[in-house]
Amino acid sequence: MIEVTDYLNVREKITRLELSQPEGIAFLPRGFEKANSVNELVYESETPTIRSLLRQEGIPVSRLEKDKINFKEEQSIAFIAPILFITSQLITQNPALLDVIVGVVSNYVYDVIKGTRRNDKVKLEYVVETTTGQYKKLTYEGTAEGMKEIPKTIKEIHDGQ
Amino acid sequence: MDNRLSIYNDKVISVLQENFRYIYYVRGIELQKEAISKLIKLKDEIDLDKKKYISEKDEFMANSMLSFEFLIQVHIDLLDMIVFLKNDDPEKAWNSLIMAESNIHWATAAAKGIFKINMDVLLNLTDFYENYIFPPQTYNSIEAIYTTSKCSICKNEYGECDHIKGRVYMGEMCYEVMTGLKEFTGLSLVDEPASKHHRITHFSDDGLKMRNIMTWRIDEKETEKLDKTLIGKSKK
Numbered sequence: 001m002i003e004v005t006d007y008l009n010v011r012e013k014i015t016r017l018e019l020s021q022p023e024g025i026a027f028l029p030r031g032f033e034k035a036n037s038v039n040e041l042v043y044e045s046e047t048p049t050i051r052s053l054l055r056q057e058g059i060p061v062s063r064l065e066k067d068k069i070n071f072k073e074e075q076s077i078a079f080i081a082p083i084l085f086i087t088s089q090l091i092t093q094n095p096a097l098l099d100v101i102v103g104v105v106s107n108y109v110y111d112v113i114k115g116t117r118r119n120d121k122v123k124l125e126y127v128v129e130t131t132t133g134q135y136k137k138l139t140y141e142g143t144a145e146g147m148k149e150i151p152k153t154i155k156e157i158h159d160g161q
Numbered sequence: 162m163d164n165r166l167s168i169y170n171d172k173v174i175s176v177l178q179e180n181f182r183y184i185y186y187v188r189g190i191e192l193q194k195e196a197i198s199k200l201i202k203l204k205d206e207i208d209l210d211k212k213k214y215i216s217e218k219d220e221f222m223a224n225s226m227l228s229f230e231f232l233i234q235v236h237i238d239l240l241d242m243i244v245f246l247k248n249d250d251p252e253k254a255w256n257s258l259i260m261a262e263s264n265i266h267w268a269t270a271a272a273k274g275i276f277k278i279n280m281d282v283l284l285n286l287t288d289f290y291e292n293y294i295f296p297p298q299t300y301n302s303i304e305a306i307y308t309t310s311k312c313s314i315c316k317n318e319y320g321e322c323d324h325i326k327g328r329v330y331m332g333e334m335c336y337e338v339m340t341g342l343k344e345f346t347g348l349s350l351v352d353e354p355a356s357k358h359h360r361i362t363h364f365s366d367d368g369l370k371m372r373n374i375m376t377w378r379i380d381e382k383e384t385e386k387l388d389k390t391l392i393g394k395s396k397k
Contacts, residue, residue: 048310048337051320052320052321053325055323070343071306072304072346073304073305074302108325112327114270115265115280116262116265116266116284
């Protein structure tokens with residue numbers, strides 16, 4: 001199931017928190033929406049893994065932080081992926097990368113659950129910057145298999161359809 | 162399939178099949194212990210070959226040997242579980258069961274389809290024991306904030322190197338080692354924990370005696386701890 005909702009102005013919030021403006025894609029830390037200072041932010045524990053996987057596919061992930069941001073480890077079986085912020089620049093210049101980005105995450109989810117009885121449902125969140133400078137949050141809940149619809153929806157959100 | 166791998170596959174599967182007959186609970190305990198010894202011997206042989214392939218920098222064979230080791234270990238864990246159950250030690254039996262479940266996952270992750278074995282049979286077996294032989298469990302999960310973590314393969318900061326946790330590199334599984342604990346933020350009761358080793362082991366229904374979740378027996382040692390806790394509280 002894919003749900004699309006309005007999201008706060010990411011770039012304004014980044015400026016207010018004195019973070020770096022991203023190019024391409026970036027991870028939004030937990031607490032980003034409500035945080036008043038960078039000290040309140042933590043990355044989800046899967047962030048370094050997804051960052052490495054994307055880098056290996058030739059997709060660098062911009063860092064918002066000037067100093068290090070801590071990360072949170074929860075010993076629950078639920079797969080908690082970091083929120084991925086996708087800039088309008090990336091979608092305009094190289095929309096094909098959306099398939100690669102989503103494919104990297106879905107392959108990793110598949111690796112995590114294979115050979116187990118773990119629930120294969122995942123929850124993923126993408127924040128999309130639109131051509132008109134608005135921000136929308138796409139929330140996906142479902143199996144890794146169903147994730148292939150996500151790139152098309154991101155493109156539609158970006159184009160304001 | 163690589164001919165060298167095919168020889169190993171036949172050898173390992175033949176020993177596993179021969180010893181699978183002891184995975185039924187009612188088999189003689191002495192036969193089950195003998196089967197465990199045979200499987201440990203086989204695993205040691207595979208481990209030696211893995212080291213040889215690592216020294217030859219043959220990553221495919223080294224990784225394949227590791228996946229065989231995990232697969233053999235699943236069978237050892239299951240037999241251990243039965244022996245512990247027969248010895249009236251359900252705590253250790255549970256730990257062996259959970260190790261078996263983890264090793265099925267690692268064997269599958271490392272194998273890349275090299276086994277001529279249906280892993281679902283093993284998963285069904287562990288499901289059966291978990292759900293019908295052991296009572297329902299209550300699990301807990303810790304929540305903590307970390308500043309750093311290391312890659313178990315290259316020891317660099319995890320995420321900055323190209324190793325991915327859960328993948329196999331030259332006969333070694335990559336883990337993320339959490340190093341910089343900043344803050345312990347909570348403990349939750351969860352239905353699906355990352356580790357089923359993290360469970361509530363005892364409880365008290367009257368505030369006087371501690372009962373073991375597995376055996377339902379009153380545990381004197383745990384009851385003594387409860388007494389001390391209560392005395393400590395009353396003094397405050």
